[in-house]
Amino acid sequence: MLKFKSKFSFLLPLMFALFLSLLGVTNVTAATSGDYTIAPSGKSNDVVNIDNGSYYITGTPGQKTEIKLQVINKASSTRNFIYYAATAYTNDNGALSYNSMKVTDPSLKIQTRDAISPKKSTFKVPGNTSATLTLNVTIPTKKFDGTIMGGVTVAPYKEKAKGTVGSNGNLIKNKFSYSIPVQIHQKGAEAVQPKYSVRTVKPDLTTTSKGQKQGVKANIHNSTNSYTGSLSAKAVVTKKGDKSFKITQLYDSQSIAPTTNYDLSIPWGKKALQSGDYHLKLTYKTAGGIKSWVLNKDFTITNNDAAKYNKLAGIKPNYLWLYILLGILALAIILGLGIYLGKRNNNKNNNNGGNGGTPTRRRRR
Known part of the structure; x- marks a missing residue:
């Protein structure tokens, strides 16, 4: 009572x-x-x-x-x-x-x-x-x-x-x-060490100081009855086949309870989400860096997911590449048509003997 x-x-x-x-x-x-x-x-x-x-x-x-x-x-x-x-x-x-x-x-x-x-x-x-x-x-x-x-x-x-x-x-x-x-x-039970893992990484909206922005959420899991206190964390996202792409996010005061899972948000910053294969490297450290855990996870962003969350975050599609492609295509068509017409005109002149199309006659003597 x-x-x-x-x-x-x-x-x-x-x-x-x-x-x-x-x-x-x-x-x-x-x-x-x-x-x-x-x-x-x-x-x-x-x-x-x-x-x-x-x-x-x-x-x-x-x-x-x-x-x-x-x-x-x-x-x-x-x-x-x-x-x-x-x-x-x-x-x-x-x-x-x-x-x-x-x-x-x-x-x-x-x-x-x-x-x-x-x-x-x-x-x-x-x-x-x-x-x-x-x-x-x-x-x-x-x-x-x-x-x-x-x-x-x-x-x-x-x-x-x-x-x-x-x-x-x-x-x-x-x-x-x-x-x-x-x-x-x-009493008498054995102590256990944390066992952290990244279960999934999925595109989503992330909460930032500037509102909801495009990014991904990594579901972090502790599968043991362990608690290590406050941790710092560092997330690094890279893209396969693109050495210039890198996103780094730092976190303070991550407290992971025993047998729990939570979504760690990784904002994409000013970058729009793009389809492709990515890799997440996530490092947790105790105060002073005495202990650390490094977690790795591959994930994929599809075209549909990229378009969906970019739109929800207020990012307008960038059609510059399409305009450039159309411009190149139009230029190629004009050049090709010019070359074709020029060749056809030359062939016609050659067939007519170069006299403007007027045949010559012989006089009888």
């Missing part, structure tokens, strides 16, 4: 603020914005470690334990909140997310969400007070190596989004939600 208690006086240690969009959240020690804060509560023990601001749980299969989550309402009025547990995944921005009730992946065997109870609940916190939620965690009975990962999320419940005016004068409406990661490890 979900339990919480209110406190009218509290003292918090140093807190780190983190703004999170509706689409995802990431690791926090204590999140503060939107007039509320969440943080792990209690003390670390042999089963639950909260020293790094998240819940790292180690126990035997079937073992039960409790974790405590503190929610501080910084507003002056009573607010309604919703809590839910989720399995971690990586969203298409390369960030850890905990906003899906069910994560799907071909390598995912255990939903971390199922180890936490209750899975979802709503509650109230009076103004300028805090509440402590007590959650139950059961180590999965099914044996697994490595670490499975999820998160506990708190968000305002049935509140309207607050509006702010951006630098361009547009009204921006934001909602805040915060999550704290939960990592579960079975």
